[in-house]
Amino acid sequence: MMLICKPTSSICSRLSPKQTNTMPTSCINHLPTQPSWLLLLLLFFGFLPILKLIFSSLKWFYNTFLRPPKDLKAYGSWALITGATDGIGKAFAHQLAQKGINLVLLGRNFDKLERVSDEIQAESPNIKIKIVLCDFSRDASTSIIKTIEDATNELEVGVLINNVGVTHQARYFHEVDERVWMDIVRVNLENTTRVTRAVLKGMLKRKRGAIVNIGSASAIVVPSHPLHAIYAATKGYIDQLSRSLHVEYKHNGIDVQCQVPLYVATKMASKVASIEKSSLFIPTPDNYARAAIRHIGYEARCTPYWAHSLQWCFANLLPEAALDAWRLSIGISRREKNL
Numbered sequence: 001m002m003l004i005c006k007p008t009s010s011i012c013s014r015l016s017p018k019q020t021n022t023m024p025t026s027c028i029n030h031l032p033t034q035p036s037w038l039l040l041l042l043l044f045f046g047f048l049p050i051l052k053l054i055f056s057s058l059k060w061f062y063n064t065f066l067r068p069p070k071d072l073k074a075y076g077s078w079a080l081i082t083g084a085t086d087g088i089g090k091a092f093a094h095q096l097a098q099k100g101i102n103l104v105l106l107g108r109n110f111d112k113l114e115r116v117s118d119e120i121q122a123e124s125p126n127i128k129i130k131i132v133l134c135d136f137s138r139d140a141s142t143s144i145i146k147t148i149e150d151a152t153n154e155l156e157v158g159v160l161i162n163n164v165g166v167t168h169q170a171r172y173f174h175e176v177d178e179r180v181w182m183d184i185v186r187v188n189l190e191n192t193t194r195v196t197r198a199v200l201k202g203m204l205k206r207k208r209g210a211i212v213n214i215g216s217a218s219a220i221v222v223p224s225h226p227l228h229a230i231y232a233a234t235k236g237y238i239d240q241l242s243r244s245l246h247v248e249y250k251h252n253g254i255d256v257q258c259q260v261p262l263y264v265a266t267k268m269a270s271k272v273a274s275i276e277k278s279s280l281f282i283p284t285p286d287n288y289a290r291a292a293i294r295h296i297g298y299e300a301r302c303t304p305y306w307a308h309s310l311q312w313c314f315a316n317l318l319p320e321a322a323l324d325a326w327r328l329s330i331g332i333s334r335r336e337k338n339l
């Protein structure tokens with residue numbers, strides 16, 4: 001019975017071309033004679049991809065716009081933010097303060113730290129702010145750990161935003177100066193890992209906490225990021241670290257998450273991608289942080305800003321070779337501009 005509907009080569013070889021042409025009609029003609037459970041099953045499997053698409057679109061809409069944000073104070077009364085003097089980190093600091101969370105702000109420039117702290121304090125006079133001077137690319141790793149442990153010893157740090165990140169101008173891998181790529185590895189990967197370990201200890205004792213690691217589309221949305229290979233590789237590490245820690249510490253009440261921004265209109269985006277202003281697909285740091293805070297404590301990996309997730313969805317539809325060629329041409333033209 002089913003043999004008629006299955007045009008295998010052996011059957012086809014036994015049929016004349018005229019018979020082969022009539023096969024689809026013949027399949028349809030036989031449908032009414034099949035048992036109804038079989039028809040229902042076929043219908044279900046036929047619609048499965050459509051159902052999946054509808055379900056994931058509804059889930060995305062709910063997660064992005066309707067899902068209530070977690071009560072961040074329930075994790076602890078303090079948040080520690082690295083790279084808090086500019087861009088996304090500074091925007092996180094302002095908005096967490098508006099939620100009544102006390103802040104430990106880490107940065108490498110004392111004047112900028114004081115300026116940001118004064119701005120936030122004027123806006124949110126009821127919170128406490130501690131500033132910590134720490135250069136992730138210069139200070140010895142042991143001193144970074146001690147600085148953070150000393151600064152947070154008496155505090156209930158419930159939220160850690162591992163935001164600090166650096167990159168370099170578009171260059172082929174062999175052209176990147178040793179000191180430049182070592183700085184990227186130390187800031188984005190080594191010392192971010194150390195801060196995580198230092199802050200995690202207290203969270204484990206209290207059995208609650210949220211860790212947000214800022215990843216990048218360069219490692220996750222596109223299959224490659226030519227001429228920014230070291231940067232993308234460090235962000236790939238951050239993604240995988242976060243996903244494993246998410247599973248490892250979930251049962252300890254600690255929610256680890258990798259957030260994946262695409263372009264955000266910051267100093268970094270201006271330097272490497274000549275992005276000077278925000279647009280629909282390139283949010284301001286404030287708009288990005290607003291969306292990002294709504295996602296804290298949920299999935300292991302997310303793209304919090306709605307237009308970024310649409311871009312990711314479209315990127316998924318394109319062949320990898322096309323994305324590779326596109327990123328390579330962008331990398332080469334940026335390199336030429338910056339030589």
Ligand SMILES: NC(=O)c1ccc[n+]([C@@H]2O[C@H](COP(=O)([O-])OP(=O)(O)OC[C@H]3O[C@@H](n4cnc5c(N)ncnc54)[C@H](OP(=O)(O)O)[C@@H]3O)[C@@H](O)[C@H]2O)c1
Pocket residue numbers: 082083084085086087088089106107108109112134135136137138163164165166187214215216217260261262263264265266267268269
């Ligand atoms: N902007 C984007 O389009 C984009 C896209 C994907 C991912 N990201 C990621 O988002 C995160 C934030 O990026 P952003 O665009 O906000 O960058 P940004 O505007 O350049 O700000 C970076 C922050 O990190 C601090 N910082 C840099 N090097 C440091 C060091 N050695 N020690 C301590 N602090 C240091 C900066 O301090 P100063 O104020 O002293 O410079 C600043 O506060 C990064 O992890 C980045 O990779 C950004």
